[in-house]
Amino acid sequence: MKLQVIHDSRxxxxxxxxxxxxxxVLYWMQQSQRAAYNHALEYAVQQANQVGQGVLVVFxxxxxxxxxxxxxxxxxxxxxxxxxxVLGKRGIxxxxxxxxxxxxxxxxxxxxxxxxxDRGYLRHQRQWRKKVARKAGCRVVQVESDxxxxxxxxxxxxxxxxxxxxxxxxxxxxxxxxELKPTKIKKSxxxxxxxxxxxxxxxxxxxxxxxxxxxxxxxxxxxxxxAQARQIFADFLRQRFxxxxxxxxxxxxxxxxxxxxxxxxGQISPxxxxxxxxxxxxxxxxxxxxxxxxxxxxxxLAMNFVYYTPNYDSYACLxxxxxxxxxxxxxxxxxxxxxxxxLENARTHDEYWNAAMREMKSTGFMHNYMRMYWGKKNxxxxxxxxxxxxxxxxxxxKYFLDGRDANSYTGVAWVFGVxxxxxxxxxxxxxxxxxxxxxxxxxxxxxAYVKKVDALERQSRK
DNA sequence: ATCGGCTCGCGCAA
DNA sequence: TGCGCGAAGCCGAT
Numbered sequence: 001m002k003l004q005v006i007h008d009s010r011x012x013x014x015x016x017x018x019x020x021x022x023x024x025v026l027y028w029m030q031q032s033q034r035a036a037y038n039h040a041l042e043y044a045v046q047q048a049n050q051v052g053q054g055v056l057v058v059f060x061x062x063x064x065x066x067x068x069x070x071x072x073x074x075x076x077x078x079x080x081x082x083x084x085x086v087l088g089k090r091g092i093x094x095x096x097x098x099x100x101x102x103x104x105x106x107x108x109x110x111x112x113x114x115x116x117x118d119r120g121y122l123r124h125q126r127q128w129r130k131k132v133a134r135k136a137g138c139r140v141v142q143v144e145s146d147x148x149x150x151x152x153x154x155x156x157x158x159x160x161x162x163x164x165x166x167x168x169x170x171x172x173x174x175x176x177x178x179e180l181k182p183t184k185i186k187k188s189x190x191x192x193x194x195x196x197x198x199x200x201x202x203x204x205x206x207x208x209x210x211x212x213x214x215x216x217x218x219x220x221x222x223x224x225x226x227a228q229a230r231q232i233f234a235d236f237l238r239q240r241f242x243x244x245x246x247x248x249x250x251x252x253x254x255x256x257x258x259x260x261x262x263x264x265x266g267q268i269s270p271x272x273x274x275x276x277x278x279x280x281x282x283x284x285x286x287x288x289x290x291x292x293x294x295x296x297x298x299x300x301l302a303m304n305f306v307y308y309t310p311n312y313d314s315y316a317c318l319x320x321x322x323x324x325x326x327x328x329x330x331x332x333x334x335x336x337x338x339x340x341x342x343l344e345n346a347r348t349h350d351e352y353w354n355a356a357m358r359e360m361k362s363t364g365f366m367h368n369y370m371r372m373y374w375g376k377k378n379x380x381x382x383x384x385x386x387x388x389x390x391x392x393x394x395x396x397x398k399y400f401l402d403g404r405d406a407n408s409y410t411g412v413a414w415v416f417g418v419x420x421x422x423x424x425x426x427x428x429x430x431x432x433x434x435x436x437x438x439x440x441x442x443x444x445x446x447x448a449y450v451k452k453v454d455a456l457e458r459q460s461r462k
Numbered sequence: 463a464t465c466g467g468c469t470c471g472c473g474c475a476a
Numbered sequence: 477t478g479c480g481c482g483a484a485g486c487c488g489a490t
Contacts, residue, residue, distance in 0.1 A: 160471075162482080293483095298483070420470095420484095423470095424467075424468040424485085426486085431468090433484090465490080466490105471482100472482095
């Protein structure tokens with residue numbers, strides 16, 4: 001049987017240890033929480049087939065995950081439940097165990113011949129993998145499955161802007177837009193004795209966990225899982241894709257893909273989405289290009305940012321020109337100033353901004369165009385830019401299903417000048433790009449957006 | 463409705 | 477070293 005192609009650039013040994021005479025190959029799943037289009041999983045299957053063993057998949061479910069709350073945990077568990085079931089049908093046992101992910105991986109890996117892990121670009125994700133590689137008694141191999149073009153193949157440094165990374169990505173993208181079909185397994189792992197928690201009742205699992213419950217689930221808007229993601233994306237391609245170019249910056253419409261939350265939890269593969277786009281009618285050339293721009297160029301610029309910028313979550317990550325100009329305007333008079341509480345309660349004088357905040361709280365999502373406006377106003381209405389940065393990131397990560405993503409950190413930093421250029425100097429913002437309510441009125445039907453959010457809020461109260 | 467100016471720095475051409 | 481141009485804009489002039 002022909003092996004599925006996994007480029008060498010996706011595969012990295014994280015330690016120098018050898019394969020061991022164990023009883024299975026362990027796939028420690030953490031970022032890529034899916035059964036399909038998962039290079040780490042397929043690599044593990046290939047390796048297991050070679051030594052005549054099965055693949056055990058383990059996921060570490062942690063109490064009090066930093067900044068996560070009931071909303072995020074619910075969405076994630078909905079996805080994990082499905083992934084476990086789908087893997088089971090393929091003869092692959094998946095267990096979810098409570099504990100710190102690295103500890104769970106190490107414990108499950110004691111009898112493994114080899115540990116395979118997937119890849120994440122945030123600080124803690126990298127630390128966990130490092131720890132497992134250091135302490136494991138066998139070889140640990142990391143397989144990238146979270147971007148279309150592996151980061152190091154694109155660039156070895158923090159890119160300055162979209163325009164600098166764009167040609168570098170397009171130089172390689174063709175090589176990586178290749179199908180990844182499931183490799184047939186030679187030996188089932190379903191008989192392995194290792195026990196995990198029962199995922200059949202998600203609310204029962206959640207009840208027993210220690211976690212922040214201040215923000216409720218949004219399953220009636222967005223349910224977690226690969227099947228849901230595929231369904232939403234298929235609907236997008238069928239109904240909304242034709243409007244994408246015209247409407248993607250029109251917040252009163254819903255002509256967006258809604259994939260970012262599924263991408264964040266690894267429930268859908270960016271490669272799968274890109275390949276689906278290639279299958280669309282060639283007549284939608286502009287929409288195809290615009291979507292690939294968002295999915296690959298901008299998303300992978302965000303990955304590049306967090307990977308090569310150690311302090312991606314602090315104010316000091318901003319470029320010098322941005323910090324300088326904001327410092328020069330620190331003392332400027334602020335006509336409006338709101339506390340974090342006022343902001344979170346959507347109690348500002350600006351009904352457009354309030355609507356954006358309400359959409360975020362009630363659905364776990366905010367239209368992309370409003371995310372920019374929302375962030376820019378946080379900067380305008382905070383006492384200092386440093387405080388604005390902190391508050392914006394905190395609220396972002398609290399309510400968005402895709403909070404704490406590389407795109408969250410990059411999106412917030414963009415508000416303060418990252419990947420952007422200088423503009424006409426004005427109060428508070430200095431040379432940072434400004435956005436105004438009048439711009440919303442000029443460019444979109446912002447009243448219709450407010451009404452849309454009113455309706456969404458009513459729906460969420462039901 | 464459309465246009466130019468504003469402004470910084472990267473990366474390429476020379 | 478010079479020059480073009482860019483993650484989503486604003487504003488005033490025409």
